[in-house]
Structures are given as C-alpha cells and as structure tokens.
Amino acid sequence: MNWNTKSFYELTHDELYDLLKLRVDVFVVEQNCPYPEIDGYDKVSKHLFVEKEGQILAYCRIIPPKVKFDEASIGRVITHESTRRTGIGTELINRALEYIASAYHHPNVKIEAQSHLQSFYGQCGFRTISDEFLEDGIPHVEMLFEEKK
Template sequence: MNLEWQTVGFDELSIGQLYEILKLRQEVFAVEQNSIYLDPDGLDQQAIHVSAWEGATLVAYERCLPPGLQETESTLGRIVVAPAARGRDLGRELVRRGIAHNLARWPGHDIRMHAQAHLEPFYNAFDFHTDSDVYDLDGIPHLEMVLKAPA
C-alpha cells in the first residue's frame, strides 16, 4: 500500500486521525511497555504532528514541540512505529523528518528529547548526544539527548 507522510498542526488533524494517534500512543507506550501515565499532557495542541499513513492506518508518528514549551530547545517526542509496521525503517525516516522539520521551523535551536535509554545508539546515529544520566520516567529508563543546531 502507498505510504503517505503528513506534517500538520493540531487543528489540521481530523477527529479520526487524532483518535488513531492517541490509540497508537496508548497501545505502545501504556499497554506494550506497561507504563501507566497520562498521555494527553496538554502539549498536543501546540505541537506539530508528523505521521505516516497507509490508507486510514497510522503506521508511524511523532510530535515536534517548539522551543520554550517543554524545554528551552525544540523537542521531538512520542516517537512510535505501529507494531505491525516495524522492521521497515519507518522509525529512521520518522526521526529524519522530525529533525528536518524542527531545524527548518526553529532555526538556531537545538533539539532535545527524553529518549528511552535502550534507544541511545539509535539516536546517536542521528548525531544526538547524551545529556543526562539515566533516570526513571513512568517506570522506563530514559535519558536526555540533544542534537546541536548547525551554526
């Protein structure tokens, strides 16, 4: 099936798309990873939502937050690939698109993420550098990582 990428603000999401996004985030972050936390955190309305769709099926998603909203830097977060779509390098393409978006939209601002610790080598491949010790976030080891904006 044809893969369609979308980068939109909150108000540009259809109700159906928003439902699928929240469903996938809940399916992976809460159920699969057994982490109980409040996913709708009040930041989605100010976020840019990057997603990949095969028809009406959401296969990959992340949100991009502007500098000063969650962190001093812009952020990438809620990075997720649907279980049935894994193994197709969608995660790599998703992160590439998020980085490109944040650097273009908020030039001169670094990008910070709260990454699951086991994904450190994956994000290192995109030039993210570890910026904290490992800490517990909702029962999952995390660390902060930063990608420096080009000068």
C-alpha cells in the same frame, strides 16, 4: 505512503483518534506503563505521521522551542508494530529534524529517550547529555541534537 505534518487543530477527528489510540496501545498497554498520556503538549505541537491505506505507520510529536525545553523537542516517537526495523523510524526522525530546522530556525533539539533507544537516536545524530533517570517507571536519558557547524 502519505507523510503529514499538522497542528492539533488541523488533525481530523479520525486522525486524532488513531494517533491517540496508537500511542496508548504502545506506551500504556504494550509497555505496561499507566501514565498520563494526555499531558498538555498536544495542542501546541506539530504532529508528524505517515499513513498508508488509513493506518498510521509511524508518528512523533514536535514541540516548539521554549515550550518544554529551551530547544525544540521530539517526543511520543512511535512506529506501528508492523513497521519496526524497516527504517521508517529513522526517516521519521530525519523528517522531524528537517521540519524543526525549517519551521523554527532552531538547530538544536532536546529529547528524553528511553535508555534502551540511545543507540537508535545516536545514529540519528543525538548524544546523551544526562545520567539515566526514571520517567513513569521506565529508564530514560536526555539527548541533544546539535547542528553541525
């Protein structure tokens, strides 16, 4: 397996196509949620993904501090159906947190998580900081990861 962290402009055409296809396949088709998948954050984000034999197995987008929130953010977290419940999602989040701490020297990370994934993100060190709200018809909560002092 090959882990990659690339800017939008470092992605190959094939990588970009495969990342967007996976995001649409899961977030739009599988979750039956038509929404604006291309939202303007991709060009300023880092794209963390793992691939094996040309297939993307897991992906997330890392948004720098002061772009979406004061804190850095992780979004579009996704695992390919074949790799769910294998631990790859936890490894993905841990690698994203390590990248943020190293690249931005910014220990806090804010996310908008689908409500049913609060336990998963909680195991990764996030805590819920908002009431539930609807985002594109799906219940979400804001969660925060804070560096341990």
